[in-house]
Amino acid sequence: MNKRAARILILFLVFAASVGVFTHLMSHETTENATDLDAASLPVLYMKTADTTVNRMYGYRQEMNGVTTRENLTPLPMDRSLTLEIDAKGQKIINVTYTVESTDGGALIENSVLKSFDEDGSYLKADFQLETAILMNQEYTLKLEVAYGNGQSAWYYTRIVQRNGVEVGDYLAYTQMFAQTCLDKTQAEALVPQLEPDETGDNSSFLNVNIHSSLDQISWGSLAPTIVQQPVQQIKEANETTTSIKQEYMISAQDENGQTEYYTVSEFYRMRESDGEIILLDFERSAQQIFDPELGVLTKSGINLGVTGEDTKYVTNTAGDIVAFVVNGDLWCYNRSANKTIRVFSFRENGSMDDREQHGEHDVNIVRVDDAGDVTFVVYGYMNRGNHEGEVGAAVYYYRAERNVATEEIFVPADISYEMLKKQLDRLSYVNKQREMYLYLNENLCKVDIETGTTTVVRESIPEDCFVVSxxxxxxxxxxxxxxxxxxxITVMNLESGETQRFAADDGQKIRALGFINEDFVYGMANDSDILKDISGNEVFAMHTVRIVSIDGNVKKEYHQDGYYVTGVSISDGLLELDRVVRQENGYADAPEDHIMNGEQQSQELVTGRLATVDDRREQQFLLEFSTSGKTQSLLTLTPKYIYSTLRTDLTMSYDTGSADLYYVYGKGKLIAILSSPAEAVQLADENVGVVLNSSQSYVWERGNRQQGMRLDETTMPSGFQSASLDENVLNESLGDDYELLNLTGCTREEILYMISSGYGVVVKTGANESLLLTGYDIFGNSWLYNPATGETTALSDDDSDALFAQNGNVFISYIKKVKIE
Incomplete structure (x- = not known):
């Protein structure tokens, strides 16, 4: 070796050693900075109604958008008295400022400070009375700002509403009784008259139990659980006819080895009262296991995640020996080769029963898992504890397996509820390898630079039905x-490379994005002349051709059959199922479905997930199975440390209602959808035994809350309705600024009778050139129709009116009064 080569070798060795030392020091320093998640510190608030503690409220570190916070409903008595309870959680409570305002925050009704509190068991209690009258049947936000500790504040929210004849005490007692009775097989026999067991009931899983399940299933089968965290009831809806309550609690059960399993339970009840007796109208229960690797979870083919859903999220590395999965809000990673599990992220502390840790208003999106076991993931929703406790938002994390450290890269704050945030981030919250995060927010495609926290809008104003994601x-x-x-x-974009493709329709045609098979794009084309409306005015987008194209734009598959048109697709496991129609003289008729397979399928998955009944005691469980066998014991379990970040984006995720009228559908204790069509909102609320609220949070429609009969005087209605016009311009002009027009076309007669019960007439199409005004109904099923041409009102039976309305497309137009809160 010559001298020059020797010097080069020495320099290289010195450089390599320096890099090694630097890397070791940085690794040591980084690990030294890592810590456990900070413990929860915020107080918890409740309302007390009918001598029962209800409506648990968790604190926010900032004020929230009132339109999105509808976690519970507190009925306001006629004397406007309320009782607040505080679980201080060791904090010194200084005072509570309460504010009553319109849900959009635009109108302040009342504001005052509570400074005196009584002891009520382990809680503090404050009784107070609103001085200002509020509108009946109108929801308001009750905002509670708690000053505690050393000048700290947290905000809490509930909705209040004042309605005639609403008493919830018996309903609260009933739900408590029902949950306790189900734990005792002998006592559970008393529940039989309230149940409706039939073939639709699922008796195979504790995750999906309802009023149609068997008594044995409702009384927990062979699980034999014990309540370890008592139920707390959340009042979701309360009107003159029905009340809906959701309650959450925790149970434990013993496995065959005497080890303890834990499950979180959520129950939904919808009830009415008749002659002093509570009648159960609907019941749903979901019990989900908390994953615990100490319970002998390994199988010869993989790992048993326990009682959890078929939609369990999991992502594998390319080698197929490491899988990350989310169970009950916790992110885990299982390394089959190393025979170890890592609880990568969880708000739960081992052995803790703190209800703040169990609060389930968050989720985890697994972005990728690499072959070293490193995991990129996004935690979004309400942050139960840690450095963002009490905040809502999305935190990007990178877990380094070698160091067993999860580093927070950036936090994107939000001022909206978890339900609202989830609807946006479930659509898109992708982090690429260039450290860029893509979000679809308020119909805008946004890109966040994780290095700097700056946000750019890639594309503005993309309607939801114009946006698809793989x-x-x-x-x-x-x-x-x-x-x-x-x-x-159509523009197609790969978020890793940033590359885009454009697809254009020919003259006289339209193009529609249908989705992705893996990363291959699927779109369809329709002639303008083939896009028609049916008798109800619903558009039929009849596509003559459907194509699957690769990421580089090459056509991999094309579907076209003369005489047949595709109106919709569903995509699953490389299979494209096609809804088809054939052209007829006056429109289209349904045709048999067809399907096409993607030309080139991805290689067989190395890890697959499936539901299976592993044992009768726990019933259906979710299994992750590998292509090769592995160890079934001596599983090592690790819990990482965390490194916090102070970097926040210049973006706050919010909810922009815009200028359009929107309709909020709530059902079974949660937000189902936000829609621009009142007709679609009513139909969806009916399916989910729920309610519809408009942009001002006034009731538009409620399932089951209507009088037995009602007759209206047509002469008191706006002139456009008196003439039974179907011209929306004429109707709107006659309504003026005091009313809001509702096109309820597509709803059923049963659904639109709510409008009559609420005092609003309904224009109904009854012939090609005829429309009548629906003004009433009675207990015998008759509908009363006013004919403006003759001035006569006649009755039509339910069967005849249903047939007449359906024959003419179920075209209904009604209205409601606009509520102005000042």
Whole structure:
């Protein structure tokens, strides 16, 4: 070796050693900075109604958007008295400022400070009375700002509403009784008259129990559980006819080895009262196991995640020996080769029964798992504890397996509820390898630079029906149009490379984005002349051709059959199922479905998930199975440390209602959807035994809350309705600024009778050139129709009116009074 080569070798060795020392020091320093998640510190608030503690409220570190916070409903008595309870959680409570305001925060009704508190067992209690009258049947926000500790504050929210004849005490007692009775097989026999067991009931899983399940299933089968965290009831809806209550609690059960399993339980009850007796109208229960690797979870083929859903999220590395999965809000990683599990992220502390840790208003999106076992993931929703305790938002984390440390990269704050945030981030919350995060927020495609926290809008104003995302979220597509039926161009974008493709329709055609098979894009084309409306005015987008194209734009598959049109698709496991129609003289008729397979399938999955009944005691469980066998014992379990970040984005995720009228559908204790069509909102609320609220949070429609009969005087209605016009311009002009028009076309007669019960007439199409005004109904099923041409009102039986309305497309137009809160 010559001298020059020797010097080069020495320099290289010195450089390598320096890098090694630097890396070791940085690793040591980084690990030294790591810590456990900070313990929860915020007080918890409750309302007390009918001598029962209800409506648990967790604290927020900042004020929230009142339109989105509808976690519970507190009925306001006629004397406007309320009782607040505080679980101080060791904090010194200084005072509570309460504010009553319109849900959008635009109108302040009342504001005052509570400074005196009584002891009520382990809680503090304050009785107070609102001085200002509020509108009946109108929801308001009750905002509670708690000053505690050393000048700290937290905000809490409930809705209040004042309605005639609403008493919830018996309903609260009933739900408590029901949950306790189900724990005793002998006592559970008393519940039989309240149940409706039939073939639709699922008796195979504790995750899906309802009023149609068997008595044995409702009374917990062979699980033999014990309540370890008592139920707390959340009042979700309360009106003159029905009340809906959700309650959550925790149970434990013993396995065959005497080890303890824990489950979180959520129950929904919908009830009415008749002659002093509570009648159960609907019941649903979901019990989900908390994953615990100490319970002998390994199988010869993989790992048993316990009682959890078929939609359990899991992502594997390319080698197929490491899988990350989310169970009950906790992120775990199982390394089959190393025979170890890591609880990568969880708000739960081992052995703790603190209800703040169990609060389930968050989720985890697994972005990727690499072959070293490192995991990129996003935690979003309400932060139960840690450095963001009491905040709502999305935190990007990177878990390094070698160091067993999860580093927070950036936090994106939000001022909206978890339910609202989830609807946006479930659609898109992708982090690429270039440290860029893509979000779809308020119909805008946004990109966050994780290094700097700056946000740019990649594309503005993409309507929801014009935006599609691949299952991995790596690929997206949007239509350059105001709606999905008018697009001439589509842009497809790969979020890793940033590359885009454009697809355009030919003259006289429209193009529609349908989705992705893996990362291959699926779209369809329709002639303008084939886009028609049916008798109810619903558009039929009849596509003559459907194509599957690869990421580089090559057509991999094309579907076209003369005489047949595709109106919709569903995509699953590389299979494209096609809804088809054939053209007829006056429109389209349904045709047999067809399907096409993607030309090139991905290689067989190395890890698959499935539901299976492993044992009768726990019934259906979710299994992750590997292509090769592995160890079944001596499983090592690790819990990482965390490194916090102070970097926040310049973006706060919020909810923009815009200028359009929106309709909020709530059902079974949660927000189901936000829609621009009142008809679609009513139908969806009916399916979910729920309610519809408009942008001002006034009731538009409620399931089951209508009088037995009602007759209206047509002469008291706006002139457009007296003439039974179907022209919306004429109707709107006659309504003026005091009323809001509702096109309820597509609803059923049963659904629109709520409008009559509420005092609003309904224009109904009854012939090609005829429309009548529906003004009443009675207990015998008759509908009363006013004919403006003759001035006569006649009765039509339910069967005849149903047939007449359906024959003419179920075209209904009604209205409601606009509520102005000042």
């Amino acid at each position: 299952e991995s979220q790596e690929s997206i597509a949007w239509m350059d149009a105001d709606n999905a039926s008018s697009a001439m161009n």
